[in-house]
Amino acid sequence: MRAQLSFYRFITRKLTAVLTNTSRCNKVGIMTNNPSVKNTINAFIQRVKDSNPNEPEFLQAVDEVANSIIPFIHANEKYRGNHILERMVEAERIIIFRVPWVDDIGNVQVNRGYRVEMNSAIGPFKGGLRFHPSVNLSVLKFLAFEQVFKNSLTTLPLGGAKGGSNFDPKGKSDNEVMRFCQSFMTELFRHIGPNTDIPAGDIGVGGREIGYLFGQYKRIKNEFTGVITGKSLSYSGSLIRPEATGYGCIFFVVEMLKTKQQTLNDKVVVISGSGNVAQFSCKKAIELGAKVVTMSDSSGYIYDEDGIDDEKLNFIMNLKNNKRGRIKEYTDTFDAKYVANARPWSVSCDIAIPCATQNELNKEEAQALIDNGCILVAEGANMPCTPNAVRLLHSHKIAFAPGKASNAGGVSVSGLEMSQNSIGYSWTAEKLEERLLNIMKEIHKQCVKYGKGDDEYIDYVKGTNIAGFVKVADAMIAQGVV
Numbered sequence: 001m002r003a004q005l006s007f008y009r010f011i012t013r014k015l016t017a018v019l020t021n022t023s024r025c026n027k028v029g030i031m032t033n034n035p036s037v038k039n040t041i042n043a044f045i046q047r048v049k050d051s052n053p054n055e056p057e058f059l060q061a062v063d064e065v066a067n068s069i070i071p072f073i074h075a076n077e078k079y080r081g082n083h084i085l086e087r088m089v090e091a092e093r094i095i096i097f098r099v100p101w102v103d104d105i106g107n108v109q110v111n112r113g114y115r116v117e118m119n120s121a122i123g124p125f126k127g128g129l130r131f132h133p134s135v136n137l138s139v140l141k142f143l144a145f146e147q148v149f150k151n152s153l154t155t156l157p158l159g160g161a162k163g164g165s166n167f168d169p170k171g172k173s174d175n176e177v178m179r180f181c182q183s184f185m186t187e188l189f190r191h192i193g194p195n196t197d198i199p200a201g202d203i204g205v206g207g208r209e210i211g212y213l214f215g216q217y218k219r220i221k222n223e224f225t226g227v228i229t230g231k232s233l234s235y236s237g238s239l240i241r242p243e244a245t246g247y248g249c250i251f252f253v254v255e256m257l258k259t260k261q262q263t264l265n266d267k268v269v270v271i272s273g274s275g276n277v278a279q280f281s282c283k284k285a286i287e288l289g290a291k292v293v294t295m296s297d298s299s300g301y302i303y304d305e306d307g308i309d310d311e312k313l314n315f316i317m318n319l320k321n322n323k324r325g326r327i328k329e330y331t332d333t334f335d336a337k338y339v340a341n342a343r344p345w346s347v348s349c350d351i352a353i354p355c356a357t358q359n360e361l362n363k364e365e366a367q368a369l370i371d372n373g374c375i376l377v378a379e380g381a382n383m384p385c386t387p388n389a390v391r392l393l394h395s396h397k398i399a400f401a402p403g404k405a406s407n408a409g410g411v412s413v414s415g416l417e418m419s420q421n422s423i424g425y426s427w428t429a430e431k432l433e434e435r436l437l438n439i440m441k442e443i444h445k446q447c448v449k450y451g452k453g454d455d456e457y458i459d460y461v462k463g464t465n466i467a468g469f470v471k472v473a474d475a476m477i478a479q480g481v482v
């Protein structure tokens with residue numbers, strides 16, 4: 001307690017000290033390169049590090065936000081003294097639970113389940129579930145933390161959360177996946193609800209898993225409610241939700257290109273991943289005239305110099321969504337190169353869209369993209385670019401969109417699915433796609449408002465973080481110390 005008090009006093013002293021220094025303000029009044037602010041940031045990050053040891057992904061996400069937000073807090077009196085960011089890095093609640101299940105040969109298996117309920121200041125907890133062997137507390141805390149900012153940007157009343165398990169659906173039968181999902185929900189159900197916490201999909205959680213999870217919730221609670229999004233249309237899902245993250249990402253890219261007086265037409269696009277986000281980013285990019293030349297999975301990537309067209313993309317969708325095969329099999333049917341154990345960032349392109357997982361594009365790979373003429377990188381995945389890669393892209397003035405902004409289309413349509421569930425009505429695909437487009441345009445506008453520098457370069461990282469922060473911070477201040 002004493003240590004906490006002296007830390008807060010230290011931060012307050014630092015902020016007061018730098019307030020007297022009025023040099024070097026940018027367009028939104030934020031002082032940059034001020035050594036006192038830098039010290040404040042470093043002290044804050046050290047504090048978070050000390051209280052969250054062995055959580056590198058969470059620290060990485062906090063570090064990025066702190067570097068944007070602390071200078072902003074310090075330039076805006078309203079946000080000083082409330083310890084908003086200190087509160088935002090503490091989850092409101094974290095649930096960790098055992099998930100026992102029986103495999104097809106009768107062996108008992110056990111996995112660990114999680115739900116990180118990060119912040120409910122502006123709405124009920126909302127965010128996906130990830131089933132992947134790499135899942136741990138650090139990964140889910142980083143995802144939940146980012147979700148708070150992302151959901152705030154969507155213009156919808158959604159708090160932030162994330163959950164999942166180290167269960168690996170790869171290689172499991174449908175029955176095994178079903179038994180796992182039923183066991184997972186048998187604990188999770190008591191923590192969620194349509195007005196409390198509304199999970200959805202993420203890596204390893206698609207339509208099949210959402211169906212099993214929803215079915216078990218309904219069975220236990222004896223209630224048919226909009227407790228999960230990403231549901232199938234046959235049981236109150238929303239049109240466009242499967243497409244939303246990828247389509248939204250491309251709509252965001254179009255807005256970014258507009259600032260350069262360019263369009264997607266004839267642009268060469270490199271995409272990583274071949275799951276939900278990758279597939280629908282590819283589909284919309286093709287529709288808008290781009291040539292998509294790569295897709296990948298955790299074993300390697302395919303390079304199709306002629307471009308992936310609708311027929312080839314349908315093949316990939318069937319391969320990944322139904323046959324659950326490997327991307328290499330593309331080359332059995334189509335003329336393309338397969339590169340094993342590698343990522344696609346050395347392929348020459350105009351635009352790169354990483355859509356697989358966190359930290360999948362490092363500094364050397366960013367350098368390769370720059371050397372090959374890439375002008376824009378937009379994150380379809382959550383935090384796929386390492387901090388060094390982002391710094392390099394910024395230093396070369398490459399347009400760079402963080403996932404919190406560019407992949408917010410998925411959760412946005414989840415929010416629209418919740419609205420449709422609550423009024424018992426289904427909107428048309430056209431209306432939903434139009435809403436999605438407008439939300440992505442609005443997010444872009446907010447990024448420009450807070451991220452455009454004196455040299456006209458748009459720092460989307462700063463823009464995203466500040467715009468996302470302001471709404472949550474205002475709500476937290478209004479609600480008192482809770």
Ligand SMILES: NC(=O)C1=CN([C@@H]2O[C@H](COP(=O)(O)OP(=O)(O)OC[C@H]3O[C@@H](n4cnc5c(N)ncnc54)[C@H](O)[C@@H]3O)[C@@H](O)[C@H]2O)C=CC1
Pocket residue numbers: 201202203204205206245273274275276277278296297298299355356357358360380381382407408410411
């Ligand atoms: N599904 C959604 O609506 C949203 C997803 N995201 C993010 O997008 C990314 C992809 O998610 P989904 O497409 O939903 O998942 P998915 O399970 O449908 O696809 C994941 C893809 O990533 C690949 N992958 C996984 N681990 C990998 C690794 N270590 N190296 C290379 N490739 C790897 C898989 O092979 C697969 O192609 C994740 O970062 C997720 O958090 C973000 C916003 C919304």
Ligand SMILES: O=C(O)CCC(=O)C(=O)O
Pocket residue numbers: 126127128129147150198199200201202229382407408410411412414
């Ligand atoms: O649709 C949702 O609720 C969550 C999507 C998600 O997990 C994400 O935006 O990373």
